[in-house]
Amino acid sequence: MKSGSEKKKRLASWKENFADVGAQLFNYLFILLASLLIGAIVILLSGKDPIAAYVALFDGAFGSGLKFADTLDRTTIMILAGIAGSIAFRTNIINLGLEGQLYIGAFAAAWVGFTFHGLPSYVHIPLCILAGVLGGALWTVPVIYLKLSWNIPVLVPTLMMNYIAIRFTEYLIAFPFRDPGAPMAGSPRLAQSARLPRLIQGSTINIGFILAILIAIIAFWFLFKTKTGYEMRMVGLNKDFAAAAGIPVNRSYILALTLSGGTIGLGGAMMIMGFFGRFLGGFSPGYGWDGFMIAIIAQNHPIGVLPAALFYGGLANGAMAMQSATGVPQAVVAMVKGTLVLSVTVKVFIEGMRKRLQQWVI
Amino acid sequence: MPEALSVKSITKTFPNVVANDNVSLFVKKGTIRAIVGENGAGKTTLMNILYGLYQPDSGQIFIKGEEVKLSNPRDAIARGVGMVHQHFKLVPSYTLAQNIALGVEPKKGIFVNQDRLNQSVQAIAQKYGFEINEKEVTLDVSVGEQQRAEILKALYRGVDILILDEPTAVLTDMETKELFVMLRNLVEQGITILFISHKLREVLEISDDISVMRNGKLIGTVNRDETDECQLAEMMVGRETLGGRMRKGAEIGDCILHVEGLSVLDNRDLSAVKDVDLELFAGEILGGAGVDGNGQEEFVEAILGLRPIVSGKIRIDGQEIQDLTTREIREAGVAYIPSDRYRSGVAVDAVVWENMISGEYYSPPLSKGMSLVLPEIQDLSKKLIDSFQVMTPGPNAKTGTLSGGNIQRVIAGRELGLEKAKVVIASQPTRGIDIAGAEAIRKMLINYANRGAAVFLISADLDEVLALSDRIVVFYEGKVFDAGYYDEGIRQRVGKLMTSGEDCIDEIR
Structure with a gap:
């Protein structure tokens, strides 16, 4: 009898949760349509046909199995970047250095890939991945030092480290590790044993995509089901509360930055080992910044990152097709992305305000 | 002398509280009037009414002989009333x-x-004899100079009646002296000053007349030359009969918490706790009375390992803890109910269970290896919610949706529910919560002491300290004075120590 009522209660709370998720999804759908509508108005104003443009965009992203596979390949880096942003945000660390950590991780993986030859794949690939993760993580060490010893907010140092990383890797491929045979400034090619196995013939999609989804699930488990994740979230929500409870605040900050850097470093490794096959200067059009936005859209939830990353991957892949088919510039896509992020931010902000207002009224 | 300002029969009530009860006041032009009283006596409410921030339920306000209605601060400023907030x-x-x-x-x-x-700012500053570097950026200047800027801000708007809400609370001794010189200058130029304080020594030094408030009523107004600290303290604390005593006989055991020569700095690197010795015994409730801001917060934070100490030793059961981390100190048996529950008591955006396990999550049965054992956590949270009567839909509710009293029950459940603590440090545990909630928290503290733990109850609410404590110490200007065990004379002794520290101590003994 008692367990029956317990079951009923649980069912009710499930139903509530579903209603909640449903309302959230509806919200997002609305925001998405509004963003596309604003994009359409701009396209219309520039004298082009918005419907044709969006059809071309959609077709380019999802129009065939292979196109869809390529979109999923783009999604890999978007997922990892979004997870990297979310982990830091959850600890209330604004890691503006994802882009730099991406470059360093990518180069570290590339170096292991082109320096060592004759290793079997099952050794070489993990080694490259490890190098990418360590590269991204270690690039945050100066920021951690500044934060812990001088109490400098990470915002500025992480941002500055981006420029150092991008220029430093440019130097590395221009001089010490230059491959004269490369079409652009780039490193030597990775050994074949360091390349990620592709999943489908005709598309660049590789096992990196599966790894990225695994990472998202692990990140979810880590943040919500482990002691360390609990500590990081509590520090992020109220560090004074955490300190008074005896939760190690500084350790949480260190972990947030290194795990965030390591995750995006892994993303860099995936791009080099899966897509490019060598390190190319300026290879990222801003994946680190996309990660930042994806985390915002997903409200720092690792599972929410998956659809947001797929959307970003689709836009990235479809934009090119749209431009070549209809002449509508890719910049329109950037605008739709921007509107979307802005709308989500405003929505979160309004919800926060409403809650605060309710508290005031009560 | 002409009148600057007067009020007749002002009454102001808030839900459950009469903040001002039929208050009448008359202030002469060109004088300094101090308004003194304990926390919650109604001083600030009265001043906020004079500045147009609150409207009284009944009563009249006269400025320069003319009856006025002040619906907002702009009205007040137009009539020549300015206010500098704490x-x-x-x-x-x-x-x-x-x-x-x-x-x-x-x-x-x-x-x-x-x-x-x-130029215009410099002109005003010169007119009133203020030294100020008007081109400096505010965040680079001292608190004293910021305060001068606040006063000038009022004077710049042509104000001639100035209300200062505890102006010395944030100042060093040196800055206080400078402030008093400036206030004298202002008065000579015909400005009238109303000055809220609970520091009686300062009040006697600077004001012409002193009005004392208690429980929303104006007890009386005395001339500076015709009174002394001890009379004022008596007026502030009153001679109420000791009603509502909740504590009955205690079995005092060994010394559990031993503090020796503790000195601590505040956030501005000024000395906040000065060479304090304290002993806390098993089974007793030690009351820590004192006006807010006399070193209580810093003292508690130092014990918890949240604030570095300058010198001194802290022992629990003989074990030195001053160099341990907060977690190690808590594992040595310290429970802590912080004074600001929203700042350091809970994370309001976390759910209830997340706030309930912050002291226990890392050990079995709540965790296993690196994972949390969520079913165990849910069970424990439900148990604590039941036994501490937290009004919440369940462990998964957002903590911020709970009322203040229920949030305090969440904290009490976490800190006291597992009955592990040897020392309970409760700082302002009932501030700002409903009566039933306050009563429940007080009962929990008593139960805890009866079980043999040592309870240190720090509260600015003197009645609460008197109702619960076996022994009382008073924080005054960073020092701790022992007011002795509970008896008929304790209210008087505590009241005097609270307002004037060691000055009255010989007289009391």
Whole structure:
């Protein structure tokens, strides 16, 4: 009898949760349509046909199995970047250095890939991945030092480290590790044993995509089901509360930055080992910044990152097709992305305000 | 002498509280009037009414002989009444001059005329004998100078009645002396000053007349030359009969918490706790009385390992803890109910269970290896919610949706529910919560002491301290004075120590 009522209660709370998720999804759908509508108005104003443009965009992203596979390949880096942003945000660390950590991780993986030859794949690939993760993580060490010893907010140092990383890797491929045979400034090619196995013939999609989804699930488990994740979230929500409870605040900050850097470093490794096959200067059009936005859209939830990353991957892949088919510039896509992020931010902000207002009224 | 300001029969009630009860007051032009009283006596409410922030339920306000209705601070300023709040309202990144003239800047077209702005501010400062570097950025200057800017901000708007809400609370001794010189200057130029304080020594030094408030009533007004600290303290604390005593006989055991020569700095690196010795025994409730801001917070934070100490030793059961981490100190058996529950008691955006396990999550049965055992956590949270009667839909509710009293029950459940603590440090545990909630928290503390733990109850609410404590110490200017065990004379002794520290101590004994 008692367990029956317990079951009923649980069912009710499930139903509530579903209603909640449903309302959230509806919200997002609305925001998405509004963003596309604003994009359409701009396209219309520039004298082009918005419907044709969006059809071309959609077709380019999802129009065939292979196109869809390529979109999923783009999604890999978007997922990892979004997870990297979310982990830091959850600890209330604004890691503006994802882009730099991406470059360093990518180069570290590339170096292991082109320096060592004759290793079997099952050794070489993990080694490259490890190098990418360590590269991204270690690039945050100066920021951690500044934060812990001088109490400098990470915002500025992480941002500055981006420029150092991008220029430093440019130097590395221009001089010490230059491959004269490369079409652009780039490193030597990775050994074949360091390349990620592709999943489908005709598309660049590789096992990196599966790894990225695994990472998202692990990140979810880590943040919500482990002691360390609990500590990081509590520090992020109220560090004074955490300190008074005896939760190690500084350790949480260190972990947030290194795990965030390591995750995006892994993303860099995936791009080099899966897509490019060598390190190319300026290879990222801003994946680190996309990660930042994806985390915002997903409200720092690792599972929410998956659809947001797929959307970003689709836009990235479809934009090119749209431009070549209809002449509508890719910049329109950037605008739709921007509107979307802005709308989500405003929505979160309004919800926060409403809650605060309710508290005031009560 | 002509009257600057008077009020007749002002009454102001808030839900459950009569903040001002039929208060009448008459202030002469060109004098300094101090309003003294304990926390919650109604001083600030009265001043907020005079500044137009609150409207009284009944009663009249006269400014310069004319009856006025003040519906907002702009009305008050137009009538010549300005107020400097305890917490400054300055834009940190602006210069002092920009802050002083904020909103009434001299204009050139649509732009602010910076030169005229600086000149006009300097002119006002000179007129009243204020030293100020008006071009300095506010966040770079001392608190004393920020306060000068706040006062000038009022004077810049042509105010001649100035209300200062505890102006010395944030100042060093040196800055206080400087402030008093400036206030004297102002009075000589015909400005009238109302000054809220609970520091009786300062009040006697600076004011002409002193009005004492208690429980919303104006007890009386005395001339500075015809009174002394001990009379004022008596007026503030009163001779109430000791009603509502909740504590009955205690079995005192061994010394559990032993503090020796503890010195601590505050956030501004000023000495906040000065060479304090304290002993806390098993089974007793030690009351820590004192006006807020006399070192209580810093003392508690030092014990918890949240604030570095300058010197001294802290022992629990003989074990030195002053160099341990907060977690190690808590594992040594310290429970802590912080004074600001929203700042350091809970994370309001976390759910209830997340706030309930913060002291236990890392050990079995709540965790296993690196994972949390969520079913165990849910069970424990439900148990604590039941036994501490937290009104919440369940462990998964957002903590911020709970009332203050229920949030305090969440904290009490976490800190006291597992019955592990040897020392309970409860800082303002019932501040701002409903009566039933306060009563419940007090009962929990008593139960805890009866079980043999040592309870240190720090509260600015004297009645609460008197109702619960076996023994009382008083925080005054960073020092701790022992008022002895509970008896008929304790209210008087505590009251005097609270307002004047060691000055009265010989008299009391």
